[in-house]
Amino acid sequence: MAGVRRGVFITFEGVEGSGKTTQAQGLVDWLSEHNLPHLFVREPGSTAVSEMIREILLNPENKTMNPKCEVLLFLAARSQLTYEKLLPALHKKQIIVSDRFADSTYAYQTYARDLPQRLIAIFNRFATAGIKPDLTLLFDIDVTEARKRGIFDDRMECEEEDYHRKVREGYLKLAHRAKKRVKILDAAKPVEILKREVINNVKNLLVRKGYTL
Ligand SMILES: Nc1ncnc2c1ncn2[C@@H]1O[C@H](COP(=O)(O)OP(=O)(O)O)[C@@H](O)[C@H]1O
Ligand SMILES: [Mg+2]
Numbered sequence: 001m002a003g004v005r006r007g008v009f010i011t012f013e014g015v016e017g018s019g020k021t022t023q024a025q026g027l028v029d030w031l032s033e034h035n036l037p038h039l040f041v042r043e044p045g046s047t048a049v050s051e052m053i054r055e056i057l058l059n060p061e062n063k064t065m066n067p068k069c070e071v072l073l074f075l076a077a078r079s080q081l082t083y084e085k086l087l088p089a090l091h092k093k094q095i096i097v098s099d100r101f102a103d104s105t106y107a108y109q110t111y112a113r114d115l116p117q118r119l120i121a122i123f124n125r126f127a128t129a130g131i132k133p134d135l136t137l138l139f140d141i142d143v144t145e146a147r148k149r150g151i152f153d154d155r156m157e158c159e160e161e162d163y164h165r166k167v168r169e170g171y172l173k174l175a176h177r178a179k180k181r182v183k184i185l186d187a188a189k190p191v192e193i194l195k196r197e198v199i200n201n202v203k204n205l206l207v208r209k210g211y212t213l
Helices: 020-033 048-058 067-091 102-113 117-128 143-147 161-177 191-208
Strands: 008-014 038-042 095-099 135-140 182-186
Touching: 008 020, 008 102, 008 191, 020 038, 020 095, 020 135, 020 191, 038 067, 048 067, 067 095, 067 102, 067 117, 102 117, 102 161, 135 161, 135 191, 143 161, 161 182, 182 191
Parallel strands: 008 095, 008 135, 038 095, 135 182
Antiparallel strands: none
């Protein structure tokens, strides 16, 4: 840890059912096994205030929520998480594993709901003190395939398949714009294969950042 200047920030992105939570948990297990200091969070959520905002956002009864209200609530939850947990973790040289972050806002709200991209990017910087992931793992999969994997019943998951297809398209567009940061993984592969790919990507990053493994 002697060569490490600040923590590392890794995010997991992708459509519902793509395997983000499974793989984020797998990475956290690996970090624990290797005694690497880390913090596991999910978005929206992971602070008392952010979890309350999550309940509002994901409650399927909130059918009347307009897209602007939605994006501002996501940003509010993110801001609380950033100042309460992420900035202190980076300061303490921890490895942050986040199940979703700002790229979700781009894909789900800006791209798929057609909100103004530049304005939301400015709001996002305001909400997050401008912190950016060092590495983003994008779990890419056909939306119909992903939906076969489980029960999808929260407010975002209840959106029609076309919406989720647009979300996937938004993520891929973003990945092509940010090739260095965003690694696309084929999320249709088996869990164990993907876990190895996740760990290899993370190992490369940690070595570059001065961690000794
Ligand atoms: N690579 C995979 N192949 C097949 N099923 C998977 C894979 N990864 C996860 N799953 C299963 O698919 C479901 C959704 O996975 P999850 O990790 O919750 O996705 P997400 O967090 O992206 O919505 C879970 O039941 C999980 O066990
Ligand atoms: Mg999940």
